[in-house]
Amino acid sequence: MQEMQPNHKKSLTFWLFFLVIFGLMNFMIYNRFVKQQVTEVGYNVFMKMIDDKKVKEASITSSQIIFMDDQGNTYKTGLVEDSDLYERLYKSDATFGAEIVEPMNPLLYYGIMFGVQILLIFILWRFMTKRITKKMGDDPDMMSFSLGGRGKNTGRIYVKSKNDVRFKDVAGEEEAKELLSEIVNYLHEPQKYTEIGATLPKGALLVGPPGTGKTMLAKAVAGEADVPFFSISGSEFVQMFVGMGAAKVRDLFKQAKEKAPCIIFIDEIDAIGKKRDTSLTSNDEREQTLNQLLSEMDGFEENLGVVILAATNRPESLDPALLRPGRFDRRIPVELPDLKGRIDILRVHAKKIRISENVDFETIAKTASGASGAQLANIINEAALKAVREGRKVVQQDDLMESVEVVIAGYQKKNKILTNKEKLVVSYHEVGHALVAAKQSNSAPVTKITIIPRTSGALGYTMQVDEDERNLMSRSEILNKIATLSGGRAAEELIFSEITTGASNDIEQATKLARSMVTRFGMTEDFDMVAMEVVTNQYLGGDTSLACAPETQTKIDRMVVDIVKEQHQKAAQILKDNMQKLHEIAKHLYENETITGEEFMAILNSEENTLVSGTEV
Ligand code: ADP
Numbered sequence: 001m002q003e004m005q006p007n008h009k010k011s012l013t014f015w016l017f018f019l020v021i022f023g024l025m026n027f028m029i030y031n032r033f034v035k036q037q038v039t040e041v042g043y044n045v046f047m048k049m050i051d052d053k054k055v056k057e058a059s060i061t062s063s064q065i066i067f068m069d070d071q072g073n074t075y076k077t078g079l080v081e082d083s084d085l086y087e088r089l090y091k092s093d094a095t096f097g098a099e100i101v102e103p104m105n106p107l108l109y110y111g112i113m114f115g116v117q118i119l120l121i122f123i124l125w126r127f128m129t130k131r132i133t134k135k136m137g138d139d140p141d142m143m144s145f146s147l148g149g150r151g152k153n154t155g156r157i158y159v160k161s162k163n164d165v166r167f168k169d170v171a172g173e174e175e176a177k178e179l180l181s182e183i184v185n186y187l188h189e190p191q192k193y194t195e196i197g198a199t200l201p202k203g204a205l206l207v208g209p210p211g212t213g214k215t216m217l218a219k220a221v222a223g224e225a226d227v228p229f230f231s232i233s234g235s236e237f238v239q240m241f242v243g244m245g246a247a248k249v250r251d252l253f254k255q256a257k258e259k260a261p262c263i264i265f266i267d268e269i270d271a272i273g274k275k276r277d278t279s280l281t282s283n284d285e286r287e288q289t290l291n292q293l294l295s296e297m298d299g300f301e302e303n304l305g306v307v308i309l310a311a312t313n314r315p316e317s318l319d320p321a322l323l324r325p326g327r328f329d330r331r332i333p334v335e336l337p338d339l340k341g342r343i344d345i346l347r348v349h350a351k352k353i354r355i356s357e358n359v360d361f362e363t364i365a366k367t368a369s370g371a372s373g374a375q376l377a378n379i380i381n382e383a384a385l386k387a388v389r390e391g392r393k394v395v396q397q398d399d400l401m402e403s404v405e406v407v408i409a410g411y412q413k414k415n416k417i418l419t420n421k422e423k424l425v426v427s428y429h430e431v432g433h434a435l436v437a438a439k440q441s442n443s444a445p446v447t448k449i450t451i452i453p454r455t456s457g458a459l460g461y462t463m464q465v466d467e468d469e470r471n472l473m474s475r476s477e478i479l480n481k482i483a484t485l486s487g488g489r490a491a492e493e494l495i496f497s498e499i500t501t502g503a504s505n506d507i508e509q510a511t512k513l514a515r516s517m518v519t520r521f522g523m524t525e526d527f528d529m530v531a532m533e534v535v536t537n538q539y540l541g542g543d544t545s546l547a548c549a550p551e552t553q554t555k556i557d558r559m560v561v562d563i564v565k566e567q568h569q570k571a572a573q574i575l576k577d578n579m580q581k582l583h584e585i586a587k588h589l590y591e592n593e594t595i596t597g598e599e600f601m602a603i604l605n606s607e608e609n610t611l612v613s614g615t616e617v
Contacts, residue, residue, distance in 0.1 A: 018124070022117060029113070038066070039073065043080045050092045058089060058096040067094075164223040170216050171348040171373070172341025179332050180204070180221050183307055187225035187261050190305060201330040202297055203308035205269070205323070207315045208334035209539040211374025214311035217334065218265040221309065228262040230255070234271030234310075237289045245272065245289030253296040253306075261305030269310040273318045290319060297327045313539040336372055339365055345373050349380040355395045363397075366465050367447070368404045379403045405463075410455030418451075418459065425492060426451045426460040427590040428582070429502055432491025433462040434600060435578055435585065436571045437484040447597040449589055459502060475523050478513055479567055485510040486568040490575050491582060514563040518556050520544070532556060 046065065049055050058067040066076045089096045167177050186193055186200045193200055206214040215231075222229030232252065237245040256264050272289045297308065310328060312318065322328050337345055342365035350359070368379060380395075382403035387395045418426065434446040451460035464484075473481075489503040517523040519532035532552060537543040546553060575582055585603050589595050 039075045041075050041077050043077050046077045050088050053092045055094040058094055165219040166223050167220045170213050170220050171344035172337045176332050176334050184224045187227055203328040204330040204332055205328040206311040206332050206334050210313055211372035212334045213373045214334050218309045222263045228259045231265045234266055234268040237272050238286055245285055246292035249292040256306050264308045266310040270312045270314040270317050273322050275319045345376045349377045353384045353395055359397050364400045375407050379407050382406050409458050412452050427586045428491045428495050429488040430460045430462050431586045432487040433484055436487030436574050439574045440480040446600050450594040452593055482510045482513055483567040483571045487571045490572040494575055510564050514560045518559050
């Protein structure tokens with residue numbers, strides 16, 4: 001049996017309080033309105049009371065007389081032919097004619113009160129259960145489960161429902177699904193494995209960038225295998241007091257063993273599974289929790305039917321003890337989707353909305369290169385929202401294309417007013433990028449240039465979409481990319497003889513590429529195939545740390561500057577050679593705010609060139 005959870009205790013106190021309040025209310029109303037009873041008396045008594053001047057107030061209706069004595073008691077009597085009744089009443093100083101409200105029949109009173117109270121309790125109950133479901137997360141199929149005797153009610157058990165996640169709901173990620181389907185098979189027919197003497201891994205680690213569907217895959221394993229699914233986030237184990245996290249781990253495993261076969265899913269395991277070290281910042285609570293997790297994983301026998309899945313986007317920071325055989329020895333990469341994966345994910349999510357039949361998912365998937373599954377799901381949803389905003393019933397290609405831009409660059413900033421000069425600078429800057437890109441044979445064609453500010457802070461941008469999915473980049477392609485990135489600044493220099501802060505993002509990207517060429521890709525003669533940097537954070541932005549002598553660092557910096565400088569000069573030369581086109585396209589962009597790839601190419605390839613001075617406006 002489960003011990004009483006704090007939530008239950010709270011709601012019990014609430015109901016008790018509620019009952020006491022209602023009881024008190026009833027008692028007071030009863031005393032005030034109902035207890036005061038009506039005594040039926042004969043007409044002679046009424047007459048006698050008038051004579052004794054005991055009637056204070058009387059109300060004569062067509063069928064009866066209700067009257068009140070000087071003590072506040074109410075009486076009633078039938079109507080009798082009595083011509084001088086009013087006179088006698090007048091003489092006895094009674095107030096008459098005023099209506100005396102006859103107190104309500106207690107039975108009727110209780111009927112109504114009871115009904116109203118039942119209705120109120122029902123409304124309150126509905127309200128409370130709604131709040132509890134909300135608290136348990138978006139998933140209505142999650143049922144709260146108590147984990148950790150002293151801890152809070154944080155663990156959740158995923159209960160099978162009609163709309164549970166299946167492998168078919170997870171688009172792409174075929175390798176991950178294949179590796180996980182073995183676990184599903186095992187949960188279905190463990191005897192097949194035990195007969196031959198095979199033991200299945202106790203745990204599998206899903207590794208990949210955020211939003212690639214790791215949680216979804218874990219849920220799909222539970223859905224396919226038709227077993228309970230315990231889900232908890234690593235950070236929920238880490239508590240303020242030492243020992244509580246460990247207690248939660250113990251409790252989680254205890255409950256899981258009772259429910260076996262089942263799946264435990266620990267999201268963000270790096271929150272507890274970080275390498276234990278001797279540094280000053282070590283965290284006792286986290287280490288104790290990790291130790292408890294390790295010993296629990298060792299503790300349960302193989303083939304018990306408990307499979308532990310964990311997800312992380314920082315595998316390099318995990319403690320090696322977690323990764324040794326017998327624990328999370330199976331590592332399942334869940335990478336960003338490729339072009340086909342992106343198309344599939346868009347299709348899966350498009351099923352949920354009403355979408356026009358001639359939508360070209362391939363173009364959208366190409367434009368959204370590098371997007372994660374979560375971002376693609378967001379793109380579909382943003383498109384649907386846009387269609388509703390514009391009063392349409394069906395999502396169209398344009399909605400999707402615009403929402404790709406929303407996800408990449410943020411919403412259009414309608415109220416951000418650029419001065420004419422700024423608008424002109426941004427136009428030349430963006431066309432500078434596009435022109436350099438188009439004039440270099442290996443660069444991807446331009447698909448869109450816009451100078452409408454976005455909420456991400458970009459004042460304009462040039463969108464380039466690769467024709468095919470690329471996995472490798474050659475040295476010359478990287479150099480061309482750096483030249484393209486410097487095209488914006490080069491255009492500003494050429495046209496305005498002045499430079500602006502608008503190139504900061506380009507500078508950052510160009511530097512990163514040039515630095516990687518020197519330190520990681522072995523693309524310079526001096527360093528040959530020696531790595532000067534190591535990536536420390538593969539899935540979260542790709543941060544690097546230097547691994548070389550201080551003198552080498554100085555040399556690296558020099559080489560990076562040289563590479564960028566050379567490409568900057570190359571970009572400036574390309575623009576100088578195409579000055580007329582630069583003016584022409586920038587003017588067009590300045591006037592229209594957005595131009596498509598086709599328009600750009602049409603102007604670029606047109607014969608007659610009308611020279612426009614850029615600084616005139
Ligand atoms: P992670 O755990 O890797 O951060 P999630 O599993 O929580 O990512 O995915 C977030 C959301 O992104 C999901 O709810 C789903 O809508 C969408 N998503 C991600 N990957 C996929 C995929 N391969 N197929 C379909 N939807 C996906």
